[in-house]
Amino acid sequence: MREYVTKIMFGIIIIAFLAFIVAGTANANSLYNVKAGDSLWRIATNHGTTVQQIRELNGLTGDMILVGQSLKLPQPAYRVQSGDTLFRIAQHQGVTLVELIRANNLTNPNMLYVGQLINVPNQPTATPTQPTPTPQPVPTPTSQPDFAEQVANLVNVERAKAGLRPLRYDAELSKVALIKAQDMIQNNYFSHTSPTHGSPFDMMKSYGIRYTTAGENIARGQRTPQEVMTAWMNSSGHRANILNANFDTIGVGYYQGAWVQMFTRSVGH
Template structure:
């Protein structure tokens, strides 16, 4: 059976389109609260969103009041995170081939990208414009991401990091985003499910 796949990209520079939380069970880590810690500090330490941390600990009635010795569940998606990290590595390998500096992985941007990939599954669409969050640029701002330049690549149907990076690199517009000297940071979000089986989002920024 032929595998369906799609690619889409957008950059703030051109503002043109070129067509070219994961549904699986999540593992969890348990953290013991130390003196002086807050939910926000714990979220930053483990590179997760505060809202996800609170959701994973719904038994805690007042998230603003936690105490030393208390057990906090840290939500993690090791399989998805591994895929996302591999995409970043492959992107930086491509950049190195042409003498570009590597992009720094930004977990906060990756969190936004992950939400975007999952949103495409949940709302059954494939587009840069989300019915939930709006444009990629609006979405980043809603999540508190600041930038001077930003861009997004999305894809669906590719089953592995290598497949999706190869697909992006074989598309002129997507390759330009990956090999742009203007971007300095990247966040990758992967989600499994939906009509195409695998959804990928790359978000690029510079400040």
């Protein structure tokens, strides 16, 4: 029996104004003692902040500072690099994921963009005369589930309504979908065919995803998982992918307003 690869590719785009507000609040300020040759600009540059922030924290109206003067500095900031995740940044900076989320007022920890400044909370200095408390595991926040998993859950809700079996959410396939979403934003295109990775089917194979049947839905501009699912379900082609009885696996990627669903039927199923 021959196996056919279903290449169902549909895309929708909504022209929308989408604003991302990344707010950071300082939980603690550090102190810096002015050295000979220092200027506000040099101090700000070396500590990842701005002259204006230093002025505001210290009640300065000009640029005059004195050697030995103590200046309050905002908590340090980290500039997001390609491939970064909030969890990886927290590990490298020696803070917990929860502390990093709180320091930046992040409502969606999975939405980062290259060049974004992430405030890194200062770690308290240990006092030798007091015993160090045993660190307790901090539960991962569940009040804001990942956008990708929310979409996968909404897909299975729609499949249940249609009497279909749920799709298995696959982390590896979701990584591929996320890379595709990032690629669309970073290379400014909206298409199933990537100038970087080719077709979604070629892309899946290049990342080691094995399948007998596959499909892809893409969208851009929707602000929430429910909004993008409503748009997809109102489009016959996208709805057909979501309710395709041949699929058994789903991967979802979201990046700066770009949404990607990848569907497969696993080899041997």
